[in-house]
Amino acid sequence: MASDHVIETEGLTKEFKGFRAVNNVRLRVARGTIHALIGPNGAGKTTCFNLITKFLQPTTGRILYNGRDITAMKPHDVARLGLVRSFQISAVFPHLTVLENVRVALQRTLGTSYHFWKPETSVAVLDDRAMDLLEQVGVESYAHLQAVELPYGRKRALEIATTLALDPEMLLLDEPMAGMGREDIRRISDLIRRVAANRTVLMVEHNLSVVADLSDRITVLARGEILAEGSYEEVSSNPAVVEAYMGTGHG
Numbered sequence: 716m717a718s719d720h721v722i723e724t725e726g727l728t729k730e731f732k733g734f735r736a737v738n739n740v741r742l743r744v745a746r747g748t749i750h751a752l753i754g755p756n757g758a759g760k761t762t763c764f765n766l767i768t769k770f771l772q773p774t775t776g777r778i779l780y781n782g783r784d785i786t787a788m789k790p791h792d793v794a795r796l797g798l799v800r801s802f803q804i805s806a807v808f809p810h811l812t813v814l815e816n817v818r819v820a821l822q823r824t825l826g827t828s829y830h831f832w833k834p835e836t837s838v839a840v841l842d843d844r845a846m847d848l849l850e851q852v853g854v855e856s857y858a859h860l861q862a863v864e865l866p867y868g869r870k871r872a873l874e875i876a877t878t879l880a881l882d883p884e885m886l887l888l889d890e891p892m893a894g895m896g897r898e899d900i901r902r903i904s905d906l907i908r909r910v911a912a913n914r915t916v917l918m919v920e921h922n923l924s925v926v927a928d929l930s931d932r933i934t935v936l937a938r939g940e941i942l943a944e945g946s947y948e949e950v951s952s953n954p955a956v957v958e959a960y961m962g963t964g965h966g
């Protein structure tokens with residue numbers, strides 16, 4: 716039977732020249748939830764994220780995905796299993812149109828099985844699927860614009876569409892709201908909620924009102940260790956969490 720936790724880490728530790736950026740972390744992400752990883756600057760969030768997506772190799776510890784040990788695997792291989800980091804394989808090509816960008820992402824998922832003469836991989840069929848994805852993220856009216864011409868928030872939506880082309884079971888979002896204005900934040904929040912309906916999402920996010928709004932569960936890291944876990948109400952009323960944030964003047 717599948718585990719209740721899509722991701723589970725055991726004793727996850729990463730040292731950089733003897734400095735422990737992540738120390739003995741046991742993170743568990745429950746299936747079907749939006750889980751946020753927060754913490755003051757330098758807490759180890761990005762390192763943790765890079766370990767889970769296999770961009771970094773842990774010094775010690777294990778990472779389980781659906782109960783399977785993925786510690787020794789490469790990012791590409793875990794992506795193929797359905798654990799996909801947004802903006803990973805899905806770089807946006809600025810001078811392709813919005814539609815072409817998603818079509819390229821779809822073609823990649825077909826890998827070596829892609830043959831343009833086969834009916835199921837014809838440009839028309841792929842374009843239909845690509846338009847579907849653009850509709851899901853609300854940028855269908857921009858389909859024929861070059862990606863470079865998209866407003867910033869819409870570009871983020873396009874990046875999410877190219878990630879969804881891989882049909883991930885679990886989506887990892889690295890600061891999805893970075894650099895966004897209020898209107899874009901509202902739009903991307905709605906989008907994340909929608910794409911999370913049948914997926915698990917783990918995100919690192921600095922904007923705490925977004926975290927409060929979207930997250931089912933939150934893990935607070937400080938100095939490489941888990942300081943607190945729970946709902947937003949629970950962690951935000953935890954004195955140790957308040958102190959950790961105040962100590963860095965970040966919050």
Ligand SMILES: Nc1ncnc2c1ncn2[C@@H]1O[C@H](COP(=O)(O)OP(=O)(O)OP(=O)(O)O)[C@@H](O)[C@H]1O
Pocket residue numbers: 731734735736754755756757758759760761762763
């Ligand atoms: N490649 C590296 N080499 C040496 N030290 C590193 C490296 N990457 C991260 N660190 C250190 O590890 C600690 C954790 O960094 P990390 O970027 O994971 O924190 P973070 O919580 O994501 O911070 P921020 O909110 O500022 O992005 C920091 O002290 C950082 O300087």
